Amino acid sequence: MGNDSSSAIAAALRIWIANAPAGARLPPTRALVASYAASPLTVQKAMRALAAQGLIESKPGVGTFVRAVRTVRPLDYGWQTAALRSPLNRVTLLPSAVRSAPVDAIALHAGYPDRELLPERLVRAALARAARSDAALSRSPISGLPELQSWFASELGSFTPVGVTPPRASDVIVLPGSQSGLSSIFRALVGTSQPLLMESPTYWGAILAAAQAGVTVVPVPSGVDGPDPGELARAFEETGARVFYAQPNYANPTGTQWSQALTQQILDVVRDHGAFLVEDDWAHDFGIDSSPTPVAAQDSTGHVVYLRSLTKSVSPSVRVAALIARGPARERILADRAAASMYVSGILQTAALDVVTQPAWQTHRRNLRQQLRARRDLLVTSLREHAPQADLRNVPKGGLNLWARLPDATNLPQLIRDCESSGVLIAPGTEWFPAEPTGPFIRLNYAGPDPGAFPEGARVIGEALTRNVGA
Numbered sequence: 001m002g003n004d005s006s007s008a009i010a011a012a013l014r015i016w017i018a019n020a021p022a023g024a025r026l027p028p029t030r031a032l033v034a035s036y037a038a039s040p041l042t043v044q045k046a047m048r049a050l051a052a053q054g055l056i057e058s059k060p061g062v063g064t065f066v067r068a069v070r071t072v073r074p075l076d077y078g079w080q081t082a083a084l085r086s087p088l089n090r091v092t093l094l095p096s097a098v099r100s101a102p103v104d105a106i107a108l109h110a111g112y113p114d115r116e117l118l119p120e121r122l123v124r125a126a127l128a129r130a131a132r133s134d135a136a137l138s139r140s141p142i143s144g145l146p147e148l149q150s151w152f153a154s155e156l157g158s159f160t161p162v163g164v165t166p167p168r169a170s171d172v173i174v175l176p177g178s179q180s181g182l183s184s185i186f187r188a189l190v191g192t193s194q195p196l197l198m199e200s201p202t203y204w205g206a207i208l209a210a211a212q213a214g215v216t217v218v219p220v221p222s223g224v225d226g227p228d229p230g231e232l233a234r235a236f237e238e239t240g241a242r243v244f245y246a247q248p249n250y251a252n253p254t255g256t257q258w259s260q261a262l263t264q265q266i267l268d269v270v271r272d273h274g275a276f277l278v279e280d281d282w283a284h285d286f287g288i289d290s291s292p293t294p295v296a297a298q299d300s301t302g303h304v305v306y307l308r309s310l311t312k313s314v315s316p317s318v319r320v321a322a323l324i325a326r327g328p329a330r331e332r333i334l335a336d337r338a339a340a341s342m343y344v345s346g347i348l349q350t351a352a353l354d355v356v357t358q359p360a361w362q363t364h365r366r367n368l369r370q371q372l373r374a375r376r377d378l379l380v381t382s383l384r385e386h387a388p389q390a391d392l393r394n395v396p397k398g399g400l401n402l403w404a405r406l407p408d409a410t411n412l413p414q415l416i417r418d419c420e421s422s423g424v425l426i427a428p429g430t431e432w433f434p435a436e437p438t439g440p441f442i443r444l445n446y447a448g449p450d451p452g453a454f455p456e457g458a459r460v461i462g463e464a465l466t467r468n469v470g471a
Contacts, residue, residue, distance in 0.1 A: 005036075005038060005042060006038075006042045006043075006045035006046040006049065007046070007049075008036075009032070009036050009038060009042065009043060009046035010046040010049045010050055012036070013026070013046065013047075013050060014050070014055065017050070017055050017056065017066050020066050021066070022066055022067070022068035023065055023066060023068060024065065024066045025063050025064070025065050025066075026056060026063070026064045026065065026066070028063065029043055029044065029047075047064065054067060055067055095204045095427065095431040096109050096416075096425070096427045096428065096431065098110075098111070099425070102423075104423060105423050105424070105425050106423055106424045106425065106450070106453045106454075106456060106457040106460070107425050107445075107448045107449060108379075108424065108425060108426050108427075108444040108445055108446075108448060108457055109425040109426050109427040109443075109444075109445065110425075110445050110448050111252070111312075111400065111401075111445060112312055112316055112400075112447070112448075113312060113313075113400060113447040113448075114447060114448050114449045114450075115449075117368060117371060117372075117447055118313075118314070118315055119314065119315075119355060119360070119361065119364045120315075121360075122354075122355045122358055122360055122361065122364065123314060123315045123317075123318065123351070123355060125354075126350075126351040126352075126354035126355045126358075127318075127347070127351045129350075129351075129354060130346075130347045130348075130350040130351040130354065131347060133350055135346035135347050135349070135350040136346075136347055138346055139343060139346065140174075140343050140344060140345075140346040140349060141343065142334065142337065142338050142342065142343050143170075143172065143173050143174065143334065144172060144173060144174025144322070144343075144344060144349060145174065145346065145349045145350065145353065146169060147353055148172075148174055148320075148322075148349050148352065148353045149169040149170070149172035149174065149322075150169040150172075151353060151356065151357065152169075152172045152174075152308065152322040152324065153166070153167045153168055153169045153171060153172050153324065155308070156294055156296055156297055156306060156308075156324060157297075159293055159294055159297035160297045160298075160300075161297070161298065164297070164298060164299070164300045165300035166297075166300075167296075167306075167324050167326070171324050171325060171326050171330060172322050172323070172324050173322065173323045173324075173325070173330065173333060173334055173337060174320065174321070174322050174344050174349060175320070175321040175322060175323055175337070175344065176319050176320070176321075176341060176344045176345070176348075177309065177311050177319040177320070177321050178280065178282065178307045178308075178309040178311070178321040178323075179205050179209060180337075180340065180341065181307050181321060181323045181333075181337075182205065182206055182209040182210075182245075182278075182280070182307070183209045183212060183213055183340070184323075184333050184336040184337050184340060185243075185278055185305060185307075185323070185333060186209055186210055186213035186215050186243075187213045187336050188329075188332040188333045188335070188336045189242070189243050189276055189278075189305070189329060189332065189333070190213065190215045190242070190243050191215065192213070192214040192215065193214060193215070193216055194215055194216060194241075194242075195215070195216045195217075195218050195239040195240065195241035196210055196215040196216065196217050196218065196241060196243050196244075196245065197218050197220050197232065197235050197236065197239070197241045197243065197244040197245070198210065198217050198218065198219060198220065198244070198245045198246075198434050199219075199220055199222040199227055199245065199246045199247065199251065200219035200220060200221055200222060200433055200434055200435065200438075201222070201253055201254060201403075201429065201432035201433050201434075201437075201441070202222070202245070202246075202247065202251070202252070202432060202434065203247060203251075203252045203253075203280065203282070203432070204431045204432055206245055206280065207432075207434045210245075210434070217434045217435075218235055218239050218241060219433070219434045219435045220232050220235050220244070221438075222246075222251070222254070222256065223256075224254070224256060224393050224394040225256065225258075225259070225262065226248070226251075226256050226257075226258045226259075226262050226266075227246065227266065229262070229265040229266055229268075229269050232244065232266065232269050233269045233272070233273070236269065236273040236275060237273075241275065242273075242274070242275045242276060243275060243276045243278060244266075244270060244275060244276070244277050244278065245278040245280065246266075246277065246278070246279065246280070247279075247280045247281075247282060247283075248263060248266075248279060248281075248294075248295050249281055249283060249284065249287075249292035249293070249294070249398065250282075250283040250286060250287070250292065250396055250397070250398040250399030251399075252282060252283070252399065252400075252401060252432075253401050253403045253427075253429065253432045253441075253443040254394060254396075254403045255394055255395075255396025255397070255398070255399045255401060255402070255403060256394060256396070257290060257292070257396075257397055257398065258295075260293070263293075263295050263298070264298075266295070267295065267298065267299065267303070267304075270303050270304075271301070271303055275303070276303060276304070276305055276329065277295065277299075277303060277304045277305070278304075278305045278307070279294060279295050279296050279304050279305065279306050279307065280307045281294050281296075281306060281307060281308045282307070282308075282309055282312070283312075283398055283399040283400065284308050284313075285310075285312075285313035285365060285368070286312075286313065286368070286372060286398050286399050286400060286447075287369060287397070287398040288369055288372050288373045288376060288396070288397055288398045288399075289373070289397040289398070290397040290398060292398065294306060294308075296324060300326075301326075302325070302326040302327040302329060305323065305324070305325045305329060305333075306323065306324040306325070307321065307322070307323055307324075308321060308322055308324075309321035309322075310352050310355075310356065312400075313365075313368075314352055314355050314356070318348050318351055318352050318355075319348065320344065320348050320349055320352040372398075372400070372446070372447060374451075375446040375447060375451045375454075376395070376396070376402070376446045378446070378451055378454050378455075379402060379444060379446040379451070379454045379458070380392060380395055380402065382454045382455045382457070382458035382459075383402070383404065383444075383458045383461070383462075385455075385458065386455065386458040386459040386461070386462040387458050387459075387461045387462030387465060388462070389406065389407055389462065389465045389466070389469065390404035390405070390406060390442070390461065390462075390465065391404060391405040391406070392404055393405055400445055400446065400447040401443050401444060401445050401446070402443070402444045402446060403429070403441060403442075403443055404441060404442050404443075404444065405439060405440070405441055406439070406440040406441065406442065406465065406469075407440070407465070407469045408439060408440070409469050410440040410465065410468055410469050411468045411469075412428055412429075412430070412440045412442075412468075413428070414468050415440075415442075415464050415465065415468045416428050418464040418467065418468065419460055419461060419464050422460045422463075422464070423460070424456075424457045424460040424461065426442050426443075426444060426461065427442060427443045427444075427445075428441075428442060429441025429442055429443055442461075
């Protein structure tokens with residue numbers, strides 16, 4: 001038997017080992033050489049393979065033995081239950097929108113734009129320059145780099161009408177993403193167990209941040225035109241709340257954009273109740289058939305706390321956002337930010353500022369508008385052809401998502417599973433309701449990868465709906 005037969009020897013010995021008791025001694029090498037008519041090197045190679053598999057162990061000067069099978073004792077973390085006690089707030093797992101998708105899946109569930117929709121060349125060049133600058137070795141101010149503060153202030157100020165005082169750079173707090181800003185706002189301006197009014201449905205991340213902050217969420221119904229000012233006023237009066245969270249432009253998930261008339265009505269309600277409107281302008285860079293007009297641009301008395309993020313439009317790796325607030329509210333939020341994270345990476349701030357101040361940034365945004373329109377229209381057309389049961393009550397004028405109402409009898413969990421088993425990932429609408437959902441909905445992202453697969457994805461959804469309605 002030659003040197004290339006060590007695997008045959010190892011296979012034979014595995015059978016012997018399987019029938020031998022733990023601790024049994026294997027025949028010595030000389031006996032194995034004679035038994036298998038193999039060279040010592042071939043036998044030794046087989047023994048090394050068995051040892052690597054954990055089947056045998058050698059004791060120098062004694063011999064080689066069948067290794068005793070050791071059952072790994074499960075680790076016991078029960079002591080932590082006593083140490084931690086019950087959680088103050090039960091926070092659910094992250095929703096399906098942040099799940100990673102298999103390479104071959106049709107991913108309609110995610111919340112971020114595909115890589116081809118990002119200004120990749122600008123980002124790479126900006127990060128390289130930032131790494132060579134002083135930002136790579138210095139600590140930035142708690143409120144953010146002054147130049148970036150000025151940029152965010154001027155962006156909002158460009159929408160300010162005559163007679164309204166525009167924001168100043170000193171009103172800006174730079175954040176490591178808007179999610180951390182929401183947490184700070186809810187902690188600083190609402191407080192544990194205090195009421196927070198929130199559009200329903202709304203961004204799942206805001207629901208999560210509210211749960212982490214321990215506030216009491218009070219849903220305010222919001223339809224295709226936005227929230228009803230009368231319902232909002234009633235909620236303020238009944239709860240004594242002092243903060244209302246909303247997304248006036250291209251709301252996630254519905255895509256709703258407030259009209260100018262509604263904006264003024266909502267502002268009047270907020271002011272009449274001495275309250276704050278937290279305006280999450282998450283999709284500022286994703287207008288398609290309209291342009292966003294921030295509500296905060298019409299307020300100079302500190303009633304609107306404004307959030308704008310660059311994470312989705314610049315790059316998921318450049319987690320930079322800003323919060324604009326005035327008066328004592330800003331100071332309370334800044335104190336919370338200092339305790340939570342001290343400051344934002346200077347490299348990321350420098351890179352973000354570099355990207356958005358390049359002339360090519362505006363060119364990118366114009367091209368992005370056209371790309372998003374083509375993708376949105378393709379998914380809308382595909383759904384209407386292959387899944388007419390999915391009611392698109394609002395074709396959004398911007399943003400990244402479609403919000404579809406399904407028939408009342410839809411078995412939504414089964415629908416999600418059936419679509420996934422067919423390679424199509426969709427997000428169940430239940431994750432966007434801060435209380436009980438008002439019906440079966442799904443959210444579909446048209447900014448994800450491979451828009452050419454939209455017709456096939458819609459076909460799968462339509463077939464799954466046919467099977468699951470009433471199931």
